[in-house]
Amino acid sequence: MAPPFASSTILLCGGGTGGHVYPALAVAAALDDVKRTVSLGQAPVSLVYVGSEGGMEERIVARESQLPFRALPAAALRGRNPVALMRGLATMVAGTRMARRLLTSLQPRAILGTGGYVCVPLFLAARSKGVPTMIYLPDVVPGLAVKMLSRIATLTAVNVEDALPRLGLERNSARALVTGYPVRSELFGQDRPTCVSRFALDPALPIVLVYGGSRGARSINRAIAALLRALLERCQLIHVCGREGDEVWLKEAASALPQTLQARYRLYPYLEAKTDSTSEPSMTAAFGVADLSICRSGASTLAELPAAALPAVLVPYPYVHQDENADYLVERGAAVKVADAALLGSHQPEEGPLFAAVTRLLDNPLERQRMAEQSRALARPDAARHLAEAVLSLAARSGS
Ligand SMILES: CC(=O)N[C@H]1[C@@H](OP(=O)(O)OP(=O)(O)OC[C@H]2O[C@@H](n3ccc(=O)[nH]c3=O)[C@H](O)[C@@H]2O)O[C@H](CO)[C@@H](O)[C@@H]1O
Incomplete structure (x- = not known):
């Protein structure tokens, strides 16, 4: 009753x-x-x-x-x-x-x-x-x-x-x-230059957002560490690594790089979705600034990537049906998928599928543009x- x-x-x-x-x-x-x-x-x-x-x-x-x-x-x-x-x-x-x-x-x-x-x-x-x-x-x-x-x-x-x-x-x-x-309305139609200034990055060089869901993703973090130099030679990285302690060894890996490359790397354990100040980095601003994302395929990606019209290389977490989320975007031309177990391949990390997918998309703005449009069409x-x-x-x- x-x-x-x-x-x-x-x-x-x-x-x-x-x-x-x-x-x-x-x-x-x-x-x-x-x-x-x-x-x-x-x-x-x-x-x-x-x-x-x-x-x-x-x-x-x-x-x-x-x-x-x-x-x-x-x-x-x-x-x-x-x-x-x-x-x-x-x-x-x-x-x-x-x-x-x-x-x-x-x-x-x-x-x-x-x-x-x-x-x-x-x-x-x-x-x-x-x-x-x-x-x-x-x-x-x-x-x-x-x-x-x-x-x-x-x-x-x-x-x-x-x-x-x-x-x-x-x-x-x-x-x-x-x-x-349901996503926060701020994700739609953001002003890129304002978002770039929050991260103090160079607007002229492509920006890749790497994150692993709300708790981070160790295998993605390890792959980024292995590819850090090769990636930073081609783009800037906003890397949200999770709060499980990976920040320590990622910082160490970055500190071994030349200053010019270090200046292209932004590492955070977590980014709040939005911040009180309009000049601080936030997760929402990270979506507004990125040209490409490397991320897990948690449910949020089905909406946040389209809201930001952001093409992505998806790496599904193997144990919780993220493959089906990723396939939803891949089948509609909004993303490509790389298996967690195959991120770096079996030879040089630069010869593995993750680096191949990222460089192909970085080198091909037209393909990125097409993916962005197909992603945007899925937004609700x-x-x-x-x-x-x-x-x-x-x-x-x-x-x-
Ligand atoms: C490992 C696991 O069990 N993952 C599941 C979990 O993921 P999880 O809780 O990580 O969920 P999602 O990946 O869907 O969403 C993460 C959310 O956190 C936000 N974010 C992330 C990092 C950060 O620093 N700041 C921030 O604001 C993202 O923008 C997003 O809005 O619940 C989802 C929803 O049922 C499932 O699809 C995932 O399979």
């Missing part, structure tokens, strides 16, 4: 890694616009972010939004170790109990989950309390948690239509919605708004 709604609160939930947090924040920003035109009764719509205890989302939400944050215990339920599994299960039971208390106190009208294990306890509690839920799948192939959540959610939204059959949903099902991936600038409207109408229905 639905609770008697005194409030007009909507919960946003997603966590574990950045890819589950940024889409929720993009929807929060769109909700700020949309909610002015939609009435949920007397009370103004308010948003609360629910994330996992100790996850990276608490820091991101505090830095990049004004949203109040509430934490729940959550853990992965996978692997073969029975002790770890039991511990994970106990955490989830505690999380669900705490989520029920949270729902009792906040009385939300609807919940949007953007993935990560923290959605599981919240959605289980929501089901038992009759709060409507919407789960969003950013990837082409769903993981276990999203599959399970899609079964209990009121609505399932997906980034691309190809994902629907993998969730057992039809295109015209009343429970399904294809929205695209309305995705955040679409999701915002869907969660608001779920909330409006639940109160009527």
Whole structure:
């Protein structure tokens, strides 16, 4: 039975890694616009972010939004170790109990989950309390948690239509919605010279953005280290290496190079999506400045690369269905793909597939231009708004 709604609160939930947090924040920003035109009764719509205890989302939400944050215990339920599994299960039971208390106190009208294990306890509690839920799948192939959540959610939204059959949903099902991936609006139509000045780079020499998703990618970092001199002889690099300590040996590798090449290298463990100051480097500005990207193919790349019309060499992380994300862009002419295991080949690093792909694209501005146009054609600038409207109408229905 639905609770008697005194409030007009909507919960946003997603966590574990950045890819589950940024889409929720993009929807929060769109909700700020949309909610002015939609009435949920007397009370103004308010948003609360629910994330996992100790996850990276608490820091991101505090830095990049004004949203109040509430934490729940959550853990992965996978692997073969029975002790770890039991511990994970106990955490989830505690999380669900705490989520029920949270729902009792906040009385939300609807919940949007953007993935990560923290959605599981919240959605289980929501089901038992009759709060409507919407789960969003950013990837082409769903993981276990999203599959399970899609079964209990009121609505399932997906980034691309190809994902629907993998969730057992039809295109015209009343429970399904294809929205695209919500990205921050600042990514579209950036001014390149302004972005270049944030990184203090030379606008006349091509700029390559290297990043490995929200946690970095060691194999990409190793490959860049092996190719550092050869790459810097041809382009400038913005390298976002992750916070796992790779910065130390990457700095060392760079310090062995001549000063002229060192001046072309910018290394960061992490770049905030946006910064308070308009002169500091940010991830958004990195997309605005790059001529080419070398990156993993996490779900965000399906939207952020098109939003920035940025051609890419994609290196899918082998264990989590990133190949299918990469294929989506490659088949549409927006990117090329290099296998993680084959980055450097078996002889000289400069003879391997990564260097071959990057130099071919650097030497061929026309091909880059064609890829950029094909990428741009895939952009869905309305995705955040679409999701915002869907969660608001779920909330409006639940109160009527
Ligand atoms: C290893 C792993 O399990 N990866 C999964 C995880 O990736 P992950 O959480 O890394 O997600 P994505 O690669 O999709 O997104 C990373 C996000 O972080 C941002 N960013 C990244 C680095 C940085 O310094 N600053 C910054 O702002 C990017 O612009 C992007 O918005 O969730 C995704 C969404 O379900 C999946 O597709 C990925 O397969």
